[in-house]
Structure formats: C-alpha cells, structure tokens
Amino acid sequence: MAAASRHPSSTNFNPIPSSSPAFGTPVHPIIPAVAALAPPPLRPTILPILLPPQTLRPLAFRTFTKKHNLNFTTSALSALATFIGRHCGSGWREEGLAEKVLEEVAKTWKKSGGPVIVDGTGDMLKAILRTLEGCMSGGRIMQGKSAVSRQGSFAFGSGEESQELDEGRPRLKENSSFGLSSLQVEDVEEDDEQSRDPRSWLRVISAFEQPRLVYNVGKKHFERSTTKPTLFPPPSHKTLLFRDRYNLIHQRLLRNEAFQTPSFDQQSSNTLTRSDSMTVQQSYKITPIANLLGRSGSSHLLLGLLTVAPTGTLAISDLTGSIALDLQHAKPHVGEDAAWFCPGMIVLIDGVYEEDYNSTTSGLGQTGGIGGTIGGKFIGFSIGGPPCERRNVTVGVSDGVKSENGDVTAGAGFGWVDFLGVGSERATGSKLRRTEQRLLGPGGAHTGNARMIVCGEVNLDSPGTLEALHKMLRSYATDDADRMPMTVVLMGNFVTHAVMAGGNSGSGGSIEYKEYFNALASVLTEYPALLRRTTFVLVPGDKDPWASAFSAGASTVIPKKGVPDIFTSRVKRAFAEANREAGVKKGGVEGEAVFATNPARMSLFGPAHEIVLFRDDITSRLRRTAIRFATPSHDPEQGEPVDADATMMSGGLGTDSSTREDTMDVDTPAPAPAASPSADFETLMARKLVRTVLDQSHLSPFPLSTRPVHWDYASALQLYPLPTTLVLADAEAPAFAVTYEGCHVMNPGRLVRDGRGNQIGWLEYxxxxxxxxxxxxML
Structure with a gap:
C-alpha cells in the first residue's frame, strides 16, 4: 500500500500528503462534491423527434420496394416513422440510422414469410419492432455487443451461444435475423420423426378457410379482404364478385407479352401482317367500351363479360359500360371445337363499332351513356378467351433454371403472396422442394408412397360401387407398407338420388343416407393396414346434404360444405380403431378421413404442390349455355368453305395454333381400333373443357342464375395462380388426363363405367x- 501511495496513478494522485507517511497510511483523495454527485456514464441518449410519415416515404420506398420488392401500407409507414423518430432522433437522416432500421425490418419480414404487403395493423410488424427495440442503443442496432431492453438482453454476433432471456422470452440463435424466433419461424430442414412422413406435409384446405385475396388495381398487388365473410352479404358484394374477376384477368393480360408495346416500335396495331411468309405480330391494345363513343367504323379489341341484356340481346360489359353484340359473322379464333363461350365468361372480341345514327336512343339505352349501355352495336369477327398464365410466371419462379446452390431462381411475379395460407413461394418454396426431393425423390425412403388415388361418382347406394371399392382397395392394400398410396380421394355424388329431398317421410331420408356411409365403413374396416397409412379425402356433390334437401339434386350454391358429421361417425370410428390396434405413437402420423368442402384444395409441401378438387357436371352446363356460331358459308364459284377471319389472334396471342395445341398433352388408355373415332371425340372434348376452364381461371364461369355462388367466398373458385393439378370430377364427361400450360387436369369419370359391362376405372396420380x-x- 505504501508503494501505491508513493507512486500514485495519474487518476488517483492528490497533492495533499498522507496523514502518516511513516506507517504507510493510504492516501484518501478528496473528491469534489460535484464529482461525487455525478452519475456514472450512461449510453448515448437520443432526443425523440416527431418524424412525419411523408418525410420517410422516399427512403422507405427505396429500401422496401426497390431493394426488397415489398410494398407498405400507410399504417405501416406511420408505425415505422414513429419508431424511427423515437429511437433514432435527429440523426435518422445524417447518420443513416433510419436506413439501417428499415433494412433490418425488411429482411426480417421476408425471412418470416410475410406477404408482399407490409401491413402495420397486424401483429407481425409490431412484433418485429418490439424485438428490434431491445436491440438498439444510441439509435443504432447493436450486433457486436449486448443491448439492454426493457424485458431482457440479447447477444448478437459474439461467437458464443446466445444468452437465455427472461422467463417467457424466446432464445435467439447465432446469426439469426431479429425477430425470427419470436415469430416462431422454423427451418423446415430441421425435421423430426413426424415430418419424415410425407403425409405430415399434406394439408386439406377448406374453401371457407382459404385466404380471401383481392387484387388492388391501384397498388398492383394482392391484399386480404378486410370485410368479415358472411352467407348473407350486402348487394354490393355481388358487383364486387365480377369486378374482381375482371381485374384479375385484365392484369394477367397486361403481363402478357402480346399486350406490351415494344420500346423499339412506336406503332401499335391489333392485327397480324404477313411479309415474306413470316408472321409479324404487333402488340394488342384493349379498348374500354366507353371509349367507343364517336369512333364509329373503327376496329377495336374489347375485353369484357358476356351477358344477356334484359331485352334478350347478347352484350359485353366491362367496368366502363356495356354494348350490344352482333356475332353472326364471328368465329372462334382457336377453332370451332377448341373452347366454349357462354354468358358469364370474360372474353376478348375483335371487331368494328357501328354507331346508330337513325335514332337518338337505341333499344338498349341512351346513346353515349357512359357507365351504362352504349348506343349502337359492336360487330365481332373473332372471339376468344383470355390466354392463361403459367404458374411459374405468376409466382415468379424460373421454370427449370436453378442457381449455383441448387435453388430455383425467382423473378418478377407474386412470389411473396401466400395464396393458400401455407407460406409463399419465395419464403418457403425452395426449402420445401428440397424436403420433397429428399423424401419422395429417387433413393428416398417413401418413393413408393408418392401416389394419390382418385375415384369419381362413388354412389354408395349402388351395390356395384361397394364391390368396385373392394376391388380397387384390394389392389393397393396387398402391397408392401412402403408401397401404399399416400392419399385416396373419393368424390361424390355419394347417392344416385337426393334422398334428403324426398324418400320417406320424417327423418327417413337422413337415416337412409347414414346407412350408406355405414356400408362404406364396413368396406374400409377390411383394410386396416391401408387405413393406418393413408389419408382418405371425401368431396361431396350436389346430391349430398344438406344443400340437396331443398335443391332436389339440382345445382346448389358453391362453395359447398362437407358431409355433416352426423352421417360420418362410423367411418371416423373405423380409422380410430385401425390406428388404436396398430399402436400409433403419440405425435405420429395417423390415417384419417377428411370430409372436405367442394371445392377443396390439397397442399403438399407447402406452395410446392397445389391440388384442386372440384366435383361438378360442368360439361353439360357448358353445352346448354354455349353460344352457337354460324357454320362456314360456301363460295359458289370456288366450291370450298370460306375460312373464319383470323386477323385477331392465332393460337392464343402470339403463338401458332398448332404449337399451342401441342402444349396440351393427353394421357388416356390405348383405345381399340374400332373405338378410335369415339376416342378421338372424347379427346377433343377433354381438351375443349380444359382450355375453357383454365383460360377463365375460374371453376364456375357462369351467371349466378345458372350456377349460384356464395359472394363472399367466390375467391375460393379462382384458379390463379394455376394449380399444379386440377381434379375436375365430371360424371358426364369421359375420363382423361390432360396437361395444359403446365397444369395437369384429370377427370376420373365414374367408378363404375356405364354401358361398359363390369368395367371400373379410377385415376392414379x-x-x-x-x-x-x-x-x-373388371369386377
């Protein structure tokens, strides 16, 4: 201590000597009163400011939109401005503090699987800002040091394991982005025993639970509907139903190359010109109906909804008005038997506008009335459906192009939109595809399970159907456990007649219907091994309860709920008994029966595989309501039929008709030589049905009077983006398997083939x- 007193440090030196130097009494420095009262050094303080959201908007736009392809709402911008003004102060611009905060929020939002729209009203942005608040010191994000928050402390980038937080707080992993663990975002690569079964990645999505997304024309993105859905919505929702369909197809057309004006060509035309036997296609331009006024005799291309006016005249309508159609000279641009055109469909019509100069008012409304019926008529020469868009183009995935690490590269599109509520393509698509390849790919442990069985028109009240189910299930139940199918889909109608609408008096109809499902349960109990390792999905038809109780089997309103639980208790008990006898471990994947809605969607490995299940006799409805075109007239001098006018589009906008026809691959059984004409006709009908439905991107492109639809749940009928696979169960159409624009469409037909003896049929996917x-x- 004496040495310490003789050689004091510069900080402890005091000119006053010790009271007893001989005994080495330590020096006690005299501390000034001001120094004694001074508090210990604190972290740099930030003086909060009031930062207007408009001032922050340019910086947020550069960070979110330009750099990370994200959009933000006004509420999100206000929340970010308030947060930055409180924690960054006046240095938000000069020191670049706001840019770093926005950068971290954008990265965390994308890694958390958030949608393309950053919304400030939800809990997701609030959770990110709450977590980020505890990691800031002096307006800066502390990554190399521990930052104190109000609830605990975080350690980032220290090279050691992350520290445990207060009770109830999550544990952050090393090099993890802020807020990932608190938002419960897990890496799908770290799977457990349960996730090694492919059926654990299978999810059946109800039409009433699917996210209700609406395309915002002004912001050019999808956003969730803010209104609460109801079965009794206000009348305005009926108008929004068709408006949303039009906006969706219109934006899809504008993304098509045929509707984009080349920058090197200043001229635009809606016709095709031939020069030196080579077709030169110019860009097409859609004319709003209201803009036809005063342009009589000019050619235009219209996009609108085919409707029937109150006078019985066929008309076309868009968001600006309506005009009567004259289609006596019109021809389908893809051929007579390539597609159906019915009222309720959105079509493209190329023709000439002819104004009515003989009277001041037309028979359909005022001449020149914007927003209503336009006077005169539109003489159509070519009519066609809007060309559909491939799924990889919609979600922004380059088909077949992979990066250096093996991931599928992503481009423009709606890749950050979660259409099904299972994660977006850009957030989880590449990881889940690797999981699918590991489980079901070559060398995977469950390669033999990568099958789905689809049966259509399973009439349980027919003895032949039960015998056919025995025959079909027996062919798969005898296989090895690793060869059993993953899913078996049984699609209605489950009765031949709507027993709930007639039958016996009182409750006889319901008792009779329940007995049919008890018979199905008796058939399933004979294959317990199949019940333990397979997921059965049952989709009802129009003759199943409860809607058939008042429709008598006619077209009911869709989406339609599944078969009520009161009729399915015996079937569910059969699966429970099979799982109990096998002793399935807790947390394992058990066999189950899912009574799905109509339509329903199956998601396998998230957004990597989307399967749409829909039961409807759509072919007969298309034939009844389709427009009939005039047959080709014959030239008396040449003796040959005159071809249709093909000046509008050839084969679907920019592609030759033969090339577009080759894009539709058909997979049907090899027909007998005597049956080849019938087989060719069935193939043409299959292609016609598939092209009609997929070009409309809608499962029910009909007026509400023809096919009723729940207005608030109409988004569940959209086929945008195109699903990976569409099961279109139509009992009145032949069985087929067709691929069109990358979407595989299947129709299982009837389980018991009518008019073919004891023949049965189904689909194996x-x-x-x-x-x-x-x-x-054969039975």
Missing amino acids: DVVSKRGVIKED
Whole structure:
C-alpha cells in the first residue's frame, strides 16, 4: 500500500500528503462534491423527434420496394416513422440510422414469410419492432455487443451461444435475423420423426378457410379482404364478385407479352401482317367500351363479360359500360371445337363499332351513356378467351433454371403472396422442394408412397360401387407398407338420388343416407393396414346434404360444405380403431378421413404442390349455355368453305395454333381400333373443357342464375395462380388426363363405367412426376 501511495496513478494522485507517511497510511483523495454527485456514464441518449410519415416515404420506398420488392401500407409507414423518430432522433437522416432500421425490418419480414404487403395493423410488424427495440442503443442496432431492453438482453454476433432471456422470452440463435424466433419461424430442414412422413406435409384446405385475396388495381398487388365473410352479404358484394374477376384477368393480360408495346416500335396495331411468309405480330391494345363513343367504323379489341341484356340481346360489359353484340359473322379464333363461350365468361372480341345514327336512343339505352349501355352495336369477327398464365410466371419462379446452390431462381411475379395460407413461394418454396426431393425423390425412403388415388361418382347406394371399392382397395392394400398410396380421394355424388329431398317421410331420408356411409365403413374396416397409412379425402356433390334437401339434386350454391358429421361417425370410428390396434405413437402420423368442402384444395409441401378438387357436371352446363356460331358459308364459284377471319389472334396471342395445341398433352388408355373415332371425340372434348376452364381461371364461369355462388367466398373458385393439378370430377364427361400450360387436369369419370359391362376405372396420380394415369379393371 505504501508503494501505491508513493507512486500514485495519474487518476488517483492528490497533492495533499498522507496523514502518516511513516506507517504507510493510504492516501484518501478528496473528491469534489460535484464529482461525487455525478452519475456514472450512461449510453448515448437520443432526443425523440416527431418524424412525419411523408418525410420517410422516399427512403422507405427505396429500401422496401426497390431493394426488397415489398410494398407498405400507410399504417405501416406511420408505425415505422414513429419508431424511427423515437429511437433514432435527429440523426435518422445524417447518420443513416433510419436506413439501417428499415433494412433490418425488411429482411426480417421476408425471412418470416410475410406477404408482399407490409401491413402495420397486424401483429407481425409490431412484433418485429418490439424485438428490434431491445436491440438498439444510441439509435443504432447493436450486433457486436449486448443491448439492454426493457424485458431482457440479447447477444448478437459474439461467437458464443446466445444468452437465455427472461422467463417467457424466446432464445435467439447465432446469426439469426431479429425477430425470427419470436415469430416462431422454423427451418423446415430441421425435421423430426413426424415430418419424415410425407403425409405430415399434406394439408386439406377448406374453401371457407382459404385466404380471401383481392387484387388492388391501384397498388398492383394482392391484399386480404378486410370485410368479415358472411352467407348473407350486402348487394354490393355481388358487383364486387365480377369486378374482381375482371381485374384479375385484365392484369394477367397486361403481363402478357402480346399486350406490351415494344420500346423499339412506336406503332401499335391489333392485327397480324404477313411479309415474306413470316408472321409479324404487333402488340394488342384493349379498348374500354366507353371509349367507343364517336369512333364509329373503327376496329377495336374489347375485353369484357358476356351477358344477356334484359331485352334478350347478347352484350359485353366491362367496368366502363356495356354494348350490344352482333356475332353472326364471328368465329372462334382457336377453332370451332377448341373452347366454349357462354354468358358469364370474360372474353376478348375483335371487331368494328357501328354507331346508330337513325335514332337518338337505341333499344338498349341512351346513346353515349357512359357507365351504362352504349348506343349502337359492336360487330365481332373473332372471339376468344383470355390466354392463361403459367404458374411459374405468376409466382415468379424460373421454370427449370436453378442457381449455383441448387435453388430455383425467382423473378418478377407474386412470389411473396401466400395464396393458400401455407407460406409463399419465395419464403418457403425452395426449402420445401428440397424436403420433397429428399423424401419422395429417387433413393428416398417413401418413393413408393408418392401416389394419390382418385375415384369419381362413388354412389354408395349402388351395390356395384361397394364391390368396385373392394376391388380397387384390394389392389393397393396387398402391397408392401412402403408401397401404399399416400392419399385416396373419393368424390361424390355419394347417392344416385337426393334422398334428403324426398324418400320417406320424417327423418327417413337422413337415416337412409347414414346407412350408406355405414356400408362404406364396413368396406374400409377390411383394410386396416391401408387405413393406418393413408389419408382418405371425401368431396361431396350436389346430391349430398344438406344443400340437396331443398335443391332436389339440382345445382346448389358453391362453395359447398362437407358431409355433416352426423352421417360420418362410423367411418371416423373405423380409422380410430385401425390406428388404436396398430399402436400409433403419440405425435405420429395417423390415417384419417377428411370430409372436405367442394371445392377443396390439397397442399403438399407447402406452395410446392397445389391440388384442386372440384366435383361438378360442368360439361353439360357448358353445352346448354354455349353460344352457337354460324357454320362456314360456301363460295359458289370456288366450291370450298370460306375460312373464319383470323386477323385477331392465332393460337392464343402470339403463338401458332398448332404449337399451342401441342402444349396440351393427353394421357388416356390405348383405345381399340374400332373405338378410335369415339376416342378421338372424347379427346377433343377433354381438351375443349380444359382450355375453357383454365383460360377463365375460374371453376364456375357462369351467371349466378345458372350456377349460384356464395359472394363472399367466390375467391375460393379462382384458379390463379394455376394449380399444379386440377381434379375436375365430371360424371358426364369421359375420363382423361390432360396437361395444359403446365397444369395437369384429370377427370376420373365414374367408378363404375356405364354401358361398359363390369368395367371400373379410377385415376392414379404420381406426386413426383405430377402426372396421372387412368386405371381400369373388371369386377
């Protein structure tokens, strides 16, 4: 201590000597009163400021939109401005503090699987800002040091394991982005025993639970509907139903290359010109109906909804007005038997506007009335459906192009939109595809399970149907456990007649219907091994309860709920008994029966595989309501039929008709030589049905009077983006498997083939190759 007193440090030196130097009494420095009262050094303080959201908007736009392809709402901008003004102060611009905060929020939002729209009203942005608040010191994000928050402390980038937080707080992993753990975002690569079963990645999505997304024309993105859905909505929702359909197809057309004006060509035309036997296509331009006024005799291309006016005249309507159509000279641009055109569909019509100069008012309304019916008529020469857009183009995934690490590259599109509520393509698509390849790919442990069986028109009140189910299930139950199918889909109608609408008096109809499902349960109990390792999905038809109780089997309103639980208790008990006897471990994947809605969607490995299940006799409805075109007239001098006018589009906008026809691959059983004409006709009908439905991107492109629809749940009928696979169960159409624009469309037909003796048939779908094969057998 004496040495310490003789050689004091510069900080402890005091000119006053010790009271007893001989005994080495330590020096006690005299501390001034001001120094004694001074508090210990604190972190740099930030003086909060009031930062207007408009001032922050340019910086937020550069960070979110330009750099990370994200959009933000006004509420999100206000929340960010308030947060930055409170924690960054006046240095938000000069020191670049706001840019770093916005950068971290954008990265965390994308890694958390958030939608493309950053919304400030939800809990997700609030959770990110709450977590980020505890990691800031002096307006800066502390990554190399521990930052104190109001609830605990975080350690980032220290090279050591992350520290445990207060009780109830999550544990952050090293090099993890802020807020990932608190938002419960897990890496799908770290799977457990349960996730190694492919069926654990299978999810059946109800039409009433699917996210209700609406395309915002002004912001050019999808956003969730803020209104609460109801079965009795206000009348304005009926108008929004068709408005949303039009906006969706209109933005899809504008993304098509045929509707984009080349920068090197200043001229635009809506016709095709031929020069030196080579077709030169110019860009097309859609004319709003209201802009036809005063342009009589000019050619235009219209996009609108085919409707029937109160006078019985066929008309076309868009968001600006309506005009009567004259289609006596019109021809389909893809051929007579390529597609159906019915009222309720959105079509493209190329023709000439002819104004009525003989009277001041037309028979349909005022001449020149904007927003109503336009006077005169539109003489159409070519009519066609809007060309559909491939799924990889919609979600922004380059098909077949992979980066250096093996991930599928992503481009423009709606990749950050979560259409099904299972995660967006850009957030989880590449990881889940690797999981699918590991489980179901070559060398995977569950390669043999990558099959889905689809049966249509399973009439349980027919003895032949139960015998056919025995035959079909027996062919798969005898296989090895690793060869059993992943899913078996049984699609209605489950009765031949709507027993709930007639039958016996009182409750006889319901008792009779329940007995049919008890018979199905008796059939399933004979295959317990199949029940333990397979997921059964049952989709009702128009003759199933409860809607058939008042429709008598006619077209009911869609989406339609599944078969009520009161009729399915015996079937569910059969699965419970099979799982109990096998002793399935807790947390394991058990076999189950899912009574889905109509339509329903199946998601396998998140957004990597989307399967739409829909039961409807759509072919007969299309034939009844389709527009009939005039047959080709004959030239008396040449003796040959005159071809249709093909000046509008050839083969679907910019592609030759033969090339577009080759894009539709058909997979049908090899027909007998004597049956080849019938088989060719069935193939043409299959292609016609598939093209009509997919070009409309809608499961029910009809007026509400023809096919009723729940207005608030109409978004569940949209086919945008195109699903990976569409099961369109139509009992009145032949069985087929067709691929069109990358979407595989299948129709299982009837389980018991009518008019073919004891023949039965179903579909076997390969999940890996995404192709279906028609299977046939004899009872």
